């Protein structure tokens with residue numbers, strides 16, 4: 001395959017020492033299948049804005065560009081369709097889903113409920129090592145700058161290192177699904193410099209509350225963190241709709 005294949009090594013190493021390492025090593029040694037690699041590439045393009053909402057994705061064109069047939073591209077698109085990132089329209093084919101603020105509001109509301117529970121369970125279980133790791137990730141985030149793919153990945157690592165400390169794998173799995181379905185909106189939010197600054201300040205406040213072991217403050221700061229994102233996205237979406245109406 002001509003385009004580079006990315007291997008999945010996530011942060012599980014830091015939180016689930018043995019099984020995490022085994023899983024990371026196994027997946028590192030196993031190259032991705034064609035459709036997994038295509039899936040990763042399309043996800044990346046949606047995150048960094050190379051593929052935009054409303055844009056059509058042609059399996060044969062993407063396949064030709066990546067040096068694979070249209071078959072693995074279709075497989076990848078079917079997965080993205082299941083996650084709500086693309087829709088398959090008659091005559092138009094696969095189209096990147098537009099920002100739907102009602103969907104996003106619902107996803108954020110469910111996250112409020114689940115993340116609050118995850119934090120409540122996680123804080124009392126945090127070890128000194130976890131705190132050190134979380135501080136490291138916050139410092140890493142300060143260094144990332146405006147690389148959206150990297151920033152969304154490190155941001156995700158920060159929040160999930162905390163969630164995983166709850167030792168509730170089913171809850172964490174549900175949270176991953178919710179984050180997967182809203183990843184590209186988060187990238188859109190973080191692309192705005194003021195939002196990035198805001199998120200940066202909030203991460204430091206969340207970190208301080210974690211270090212103090214103050215469950216209620218962590219919950220409160222994380223609730224504000226999500227609220228700022230969803231409100232900014234709702235405003236951006238209203239502005240886009242306003243533009244569309246005035247130019248129509």
Ligand SMILES: [Zn+2]
Pocket residue numbers: 155159199203225
């Ligand atoms: Zn964050």
